[in-house]
Amino acid sequence: MDFASIAGILSGLSLIVAAIFLRGDLSNFLNIPGIMIVLGGTIASTLLTFPLGDVVKAFKAGLFVLYEANIDPNDMVKSIIKLSNISRRQGLFALGKIKTNNLILKKGCNLIADGAEEDIIRNALRTEIESLKHRHLNIQDVFIKMATFAPAFGMIGTLIGLVQMLNMLSDPSSIGPAMAIALLTTFYGTILSTLFFLPISGKLKARTMIEVINMEIIFEGAIAILKNNNPLMVFERLSSFIPPQDRTISEREVYKL
Amino acid sequence: MDFASIAGILSGLSLIVAAIFLRGDLSNFLNIPGIMIVLGGTIASTLLTFPLGDVVKAFKAGLFVLYEANIDPNDMVKSIIKLSNISRRQGLFALGKIKTNNLILKKGCNLIADGAEEDIIRNALRTEIESLKHRHLNIQDVFIKMATFAPAFGMIGTLIGLVQMLNMLSDPSSIGPAMAIALLTTFYGTILSTLFFLPISGKLKARTMIEVINMEIIFEGAIAILKNNNPLMVFERLSSFIPPQDRTISEREVYKL
Amino acid sequence: MDFASIAGILSGLSLIVAAIFLRGDLSNFLNIPGIMIVLGGTIASTLLTFPLGDVVKAFKAGLFVLYEANIDPNDMVKSIIKLSNISRRQGLFALGKIKTNNLILKKGCNLIADGAEEDIIRNALRTEIESLKHRHLNIQDVFIKMATFAPAFGMIGTLIGLVQMLNMLSDPSSIGPAMAIALLTTFYGTILSTLFFLPISGKLKARTMIEVINMEIIFEGAIAILKNNNPLMVFERLSSFIPPQDRTISEREVYKL
Amino acid sequence: MDFASIAGILSGLSLIVAAIFLRGDLSNFLNIPGIMIVLGGTIASTLLTFPLGDVVKAFKAGLFVLYEANIDPNDMVKSIIKLSNISRRQGLFALGKIKTNNLILKKGCNLIADGAEEDIIRNALRTEIESLKHRHLNIQDVFIKMATFAPAFGMIGTLIGLVQMLNMLSDPSSIGPAMAIALLTTFYGTILSTLFFLPISGKLKARTMIEVINMEIIFEGAIAILKNNNPLMVFERLSSFIPPQDRTISEREVYKL
Amino acid sequence: MDFASIAGILSGLSLIVAAIFLRGDLSNFLNIPGIMIVLGGTIASTLLTFPLGDVVKAFKAGLFVLYEANIDPNDMVKSIIKLSNISRRQGLFALGKIKTNNLILKKGCNLIADGAEEDIIRNALRTEIESLKHRHLNIQDVFIKMATFAPAFGMIGTLIGLVQMLNMLSDPSSIGPAMAIALLTTFYGTILSTLFFLPISGKLKARTMIEVINMEIIFEGAIAILKNNNPLMVFERLSSFIPPQDRTISEREVYKL
16 A cells, blocks of 8 residues: 555645635536546547557556555565575476566576577567567556646537537626636646646656566566576676666675575 | 457547537538638648658558558567467578568578577668658658648648738628638638648558567577577467467467467 | 648648638738737747757758659669669669669668678768657657747737726726737647647658658668578568558569569 | 855845835735745655656755865876876775775775676666665656746746636725735746756756766776776876866876875 | 848837837837836846856857858868868968867877877767857857747736726726837837847857868867878868868869868
8 A cells, every 4th residue: 555645645635625715616617527527538638549458558557556556676576586496406497397476587487497598588578578578568658658648638618618608708707607616627637647647657667667667677687597697696796787776685695485 | 450440530520510500501611712721721831841752651551540450469469479480490590481471580581590699680670660660750750740840831721811800990891701711820820730641640550559569579589599499488478578468378378389 | 742631731721711701800810020020020939949050950851842843763763773672783883873763772781892791881970860760750740849939929028908997997898909909929829839830840840751651661771682582581671661552562563673 | 065056046035025025015915825836835845856866865965066166177087197106116905995986986995905896896886876866867857847837836826816806806905916916826936947957957957967977077087097007197187177277287287196 | 350240130020110110109119117027027037047147158259240250161171171271281280289279270280290090099089070160059059048028027017007907997098009109118128039049149140050060170180190091081081071062172282271
């Protein structure tokens, strides 16, 4: 559970509600047709822009980003060093029997156990990393595009309201409230973009960065195991991917893993 | 037929129409000269920006994107593994007799059957992929530019309307409707950009990504066939291009293809 | 003569003029000082931004883009295959006597005839291509910058008009026309940017893409001639640069060239 | 202590305060709910966009950038030449006993002393540099995003104020002050973005550039020490990273270090 | 002396002044506090964004760009061919005695005369070119950032003026002039950005491009001298960096240099 995200959304929304209550009535800021045109229009343009499968994946990822924990790169380094020790003691073939639900780690182990050449392992894992990056970028892109569609539909809603108001100028007392309603869609579009779509795309980007680091650790680790490198060298090589202050594995631990 | 796209356009337009009906008359939002200046101006600037051939290609691609199905990368992997099995059983020369309407796959087969060196095959296929990417980017660019021209002509139309209104301030009752009409071109320009041009360019980008993945599968597959790799290795190498959850080929199938 | 461009400019301008005539007087939209500040200011900022020589080159290129025809890449492939046949029959030295007004093709032929090593030919031609690209990008950049300067000077003109109007509010009847005149410079700036500068930069980009393809054909062709490759291989290699549906040379023709 | 930064903030703020005092009352420009919605909303969206750890790191970095001095690249070159002289006199093993609080320099020395191959040293240090760059870019990104969130929340605040004002048009005398208050959030958002968030991200970028230069000096220096290069060659190689006019080490000094 | 730049600034400013005179009083457009907030605020944010040393370098470069002439790449090619002839006649060692105030050319000559290996010369000169590019990009960046700060402070000034005006609506006759003054800062910010900061950054970019071409000529020339290449080959190789129509050296001249 990602408490910073929950705190961010709640504090952002309550600040806006508090600002509204200070000098007026919350009901002036609720306009169902306005919400429908902004939210509905944004979803419509998103369905047009991306294949349906990508939109579904993006929405799932956007929800899970608040719940799922990332794998700590330190744990990934530990797993690789363990595999390195196994392969040194029991031979490369032993890696074929490893159980893991990380598909790329599994693929790397299988390729090594099958006796694939370094070149093939490098290419296969590199392609996995590159296509994972592409898929993640694509999912971030869904929310980045939504962040541009929402204010555009906000403006479309405001233009509809303004045109309607300008055609009914005969009753001066209705001008103010009519214009207020017209502005609400711009208000909704800006909030959706600034407090939801842009932050979600940012959070997904942060998660991608950690996943890519884990993939790079698997990649370099697989090569190191194949070359039968000294575990300390493997550790020195892999720990470079983790910020110095976040490294939790000591050199002494390496041989005990 | 791409139902998500059809649903997107219909729901987007009907939301806008519904919002208009809620508080006014649809006829206030129809202005033929306004539509002509925004749509006509956008087309004029597009014809100036791109060679005529590119505009025609882009419009065809924009229409077909709703109908044509992409080739599933899983099918492409299967085709390559089949070719790999053929070449192992009947020799590389057999690939020259393969029939396919994928021009790049055909070219790869011909080059292998003609006994071209790996280097020449790599260069020729790489150039095909790069020029395909360039052509697709160019076609996306037509719609990206249209998405910037439409709001600009919307603004030009609004400025024309405002200048005309400001020169006729003597009749106060005409100010409102005149300004309403002036705003309509901005309204048209924003809708064209947000609900049509940007989404079409996005859909074309998604299609390009799948086509490039298919091309990369052909490229790596051709090299693997040339090197007479083990079909299981070919499968491991090529399946890396497909997201793990979308892979429909099992390892057991490989030898039966 | 590029008819699509001419049609684009004429239709764009006539749409705007028609929209003006529909509800008013064309004279309300002509303001010589406004045109001078937008056009003059844009040219002034352009002269400050780029060396004089680059601005002159850009303006020439902007004019010629409507008249000059590009070399068809198919013709370039044919020329290279002809040269390949000459060099196979008469020796590499024969290329020194080739006459062509394409300076890079000439340079490639001379270097081959002079017996330069592959490495030197590669580097020299690659540098020619890269500096051609840089020069073309620079020329496109002149029009891209003009497309940002024009609306900025439009806004400067409008601000001047607004400040003058706000200092003369005592006569209410003059407010409307004064504000109309103030808005005209924004109108001019937007038209210059959307209907002239952006499209010209786009057209120059399209032309650059074709020239670069021709250069790449020369580059790969020179290497192939040097390696004394089979003409059919040369053809397969070079035709990759042309979109499949635009290839006009058949394999049978290759040996007859 | 970075006096230019302190002078910049103080002069920027005092210019704005002076401009306010010239023609009015400072109290008109203080609106606590407005400040809360802009600052609070910006922080809320930032917490949503980035992992909590990154936001904390960014805020620390943003504060320290005014106090901490960078390491002068000239000093780094001197340190490397000293290490080079030590390794030539006492052997590579002596580098293992070097004390330094630069973690990457320490890692390089340890790897050399442990007898790692050039390839492993290159990869490990290159990865350290790349992940340092990524972490720094991420921290700059926090402030770049804040610079876009602040004006967006300024606009949200202004829209709230406008909607409230438009619903209370019955009292004309309150329109002016109500609209003034509405505009204040836009004012706050623009100042936060222009005078704080953008400049801090710029300052962090400048610091990153110097740190990366120092890392590159360590990288090239480690390779040069491993190859047992002549100290003068090491000096010539490493001084290339420093702008010519900032180089403070003379060639004569090199052998005395 | 760069006459195009002087003509650009003078014509740009005089067009604006002429436009003001046509329909009003120049004094309405002079507002010292407004100029101070835009210019002062821009400088304050710039000092916050960049290290003081970079701002000073950028301002010097911005002034010198109007006076200093660039080195013609043709002259650089001639110098390199002369050095090539010297080294062929007197040996590589003779290059150590060459006098030049181009620091990179000097460094290249020294490294060759000291007998450095090709690899070391390549790396040292490549690093010099890359760090020169970085430093120049940094200096351009100062003016690019100033071009974004100036309109932002223009908007801050306008918001201050609007808030003050809205709090003093009781005197209707003061509204017009007060709003006119408020708009002036936006006017100043736009002029500073469009007529000064953006063009200076463009001019610096053009100069960087020529300097980088000269550096590349030195780089390739040093390698060619080291390999003792034929002067005609050196000439063919180096002239590729110069646009064909600007090449002033004929092949006959090469041996006479």
